[in-house]
Amino acid sequence: MTFLLYLAAALLILVSLAHSYLGERFILIRLFKRDNLPQLFGSSDFTIRTLRFAWHLTSIAWLGFAALLLALASPEFTPTMLLLIIAATFVLHSALALFLSRGKHWSWLLFAVVSVLLIVAER
Template sequence: MLTIAALLLFLTGVAHSYLGERYILIRLFKRDNLPKLFGGTDFTTGTLRFVWHLLTLVWWGIAAIVFLVSGQTPDAALILRVFSIVALISGLFPLYFTRGRHLSWIVFFAVGVLLWVGSP
């Protein structure tokens, strides 16, 4: 169960970065009304791109920890339950802000349940 949860987290990160870059960021950056910070829009676009992909990195880090603690590390149950709660709360954000239209909440809830049930 933990390996499946880690894989789901990793794939969610891949989808987030690829689809976000292709369908959101590139189109956003073509707009002519982006804030001009520090003399231009380069800082704005760089910051938005960095923050966007940072979320992917965070979920990949969580996926790595989940995978590593699946080997019965001491306190693994506590660590996994904390990450389970993080995943479940993360699932609430798209439910609230998009009224469930962004389907990532399904993956986050699945990961949260798999982590909770799969914890030793």
């Protein structure tokens, strides 16, 4: 079973990296060249930033799942490991949303609160 968990984690890591790279290169950049994107907050900049961080959040989530599978494969597995991995995944979600939206998309705050709640729950 351990080998299968490692294999699944490796596949998630690969698909995550491919998703971010290929999506950015072949989908997002081409999409953002269009002149008919919705204009929120006075320009299409917010729309572009929101689509970009939403796209990459998926990749971060898959990396988080890979980390969970690696934790499950570990002989030192504990429920605390799961909480900390999930908290770290949402810290990354929060940071990406905050950075790419320049704080305008409030999801960063929700992701940060989830992270803090999980860290507090772990103690």
